[in-house]
Amino acid sequence: QSVLTQPPSASGTPGQRVTISCSGSSSNIGSNTVNWYQQLPGTAPKLFIYTNNQRPSGVPDRFSGSKSGTSASLAISGLQSEDEADYYCAAWDDSLNGWVFGGGTKLTVL
Amino acid sequence: EVQLVESGGGLVQPGRSLRLSCAASGFTFDEYAMHWVRQAPGKGLEWVSGISWNSGSIGYADSVKGRFTVSRDNAKNSLYLQMNSLRAEDTALYFCAKGSSGYFVMYYFDYWGQGTLVTVSS
Numbered sequence: 001q002s003v004l005t006q007p008p009s010a011s012g013t014p015g016q017r018v019t020i021s022c023s024g025s026s027s028n029i030g031s032n033t034v035n036w037y038q039q040l041p042g043t044a045p046k047l048f049i050y051t052n053n054q055r056p057s058g059v060p061d062r063f064s065g066s067k068s069g070t071s072a073s074l075a076i077s078g079l080q081s082e083d084e085a086d087y088y089c090a091a092w093d094d095s096l097n098g099w100v101f102g103g104g105t106k107l108t109v110l
Numbered sequence: 111e112v113q114l115v116e117s118g119g120g121l122v123q124p125g126r127s128l129r130l131s132c133a134a135s136g137f138t139f140d141e142y143a144m145h146w147v148r149q150a151p152g153k154g155l156e157w158v159s160g161i162s163w164n165s166g167s168i169g170y171a172d173s174v175k176g177r178f179t180v181s182r183d184n185a186k187n188s189l190y191l192q193m194n195s196l197r198a199e200d201t202a203l204y205f206c207a208k209g210s211s212g213y214f215v216m217y218y219f220d221y222w223g224q225g226t227l228v229t230v231s232s
Contacts, residue, residue, distance in 0.1 A: 002154060035218040037155070044205060044222040045147075045155065051218070088155050092216045098171055099145070099157035 003028065004089050006102035012079045013110045020105045022072045022089030028100055032092045034072040036065055039086040039104075048087070049074060081109045112136040112221040114206045119226030122196055130226055132189040132206030140164075140184035143209030145219055146191050148202035148228075158204070159191065160214025169214060174200075196230045203227050 005023040012018040022034065036049035047056050049065035052072065062078045072091075076083055089102040118130040132144070146158040159170045159180040168180055179192040189206055204226050207219035 032216055033218075037219075039155075044224050045219075046222065047218060047220050050210070050220075056220070090155075090157075090218075096172070098169055099147075099160070101155045101157065104154040 002103040003093060003096070003100035004091065004102035006087075006089060006105045008103065009106045009108065011108040011110055012076075014079055014081065016079045017075065017077045018079055018107065019076075020074045020087055020089075020107070022074070022102050024070050024072075024091060024100075026070060027095035028070075028091040028093040029067065029072055030070040031094055034065065034067050035090045036074050037088045037090065039088065041085070045088065076107070079109055083107060084109050112208065114208060114221060114223030116204060116206050116223045116226035119204065119228045121229045121231065123232050124197060124230055126196055127192070127194045128196060128228060130191040130193065130204055130206075130228070132223060134187045134189065134206075134208070137208070139187040141212055143212055143214040144182060144189045145207040145209060145214060146180060146189075147205045147207050147219070147222075148200075149205070149225070150199075150202040153202075156202075160209065161189070162214055163212035167213060167215070193228070196228075198230050201228060201230045 033051045037045040038048040039045045052067040053065040086104045093100045113135045115133045145160040161180045177195045181190045206223040208221040210217040210220045
């Protein structure tokens with residue numbers, strides 16, 4: 001069981017907006033920043049959003065991150081087939097003294 | 111270009127040991143924290159261990175504490191993971207990841223290697 005909770009799956013049609021949630025607690029998301037990683041099938045994870053809402057160079061501005069209290073979200077607008085991947089949220093946990101991940105959300109473009 | 115190349119994985123019997131290596135290039139290795147993150151087959155990501163730029167601060171997940179030891183050799187631009195008393199549940203793809211600062215606490219992992227597969231089975 002992952003410390004951060006994500007829905008196992010999400011889906012949408014091309015052009016739609018989709019949101020992936022990540023729920024935590026006061027010891028992780030509630031007191032630290034959230035990062036998101038994208039993992040395409042058969043590849044290594046890639047940093048996609050850092051410090052709650054910052055995009056590394058090369059990540060389209062269709063992707064945005066937000067955080068409120070003990071929850072965070074990754075929003076994807078103008079959904080494209082190339083966005084099909086697994087998405088993981090992560091944060092530092094002050095109680096566990098370690099990094100914690102969500103279980104991952106598999107995004108399908110219908 | 112940042113490159114992280116893991117090696118040392120393989121098939122090992124329960125209770126035995128294995129040492130993973132990660133060769134880094136394309137950045138000033140001794141300025142950044144490094145991490146090991148693993149992914150069991152068909153499962154999600156799990157942080158295993160982190161080490162600060164100068165090895166002065168080290169952390170482990172509870173699931174590996176007392177069995178795994180992380181280390182680094184800044185002169186060789188290399189990160190290591192000594193894994194002892196291996197269990198079936200340690201079977202996973204082990205990724206080496208670069209921290210975005212010199213300390214493994216907080217911030218984020220900005221580059222990842224392709225991983226090395228460890229299979230623990232009799």
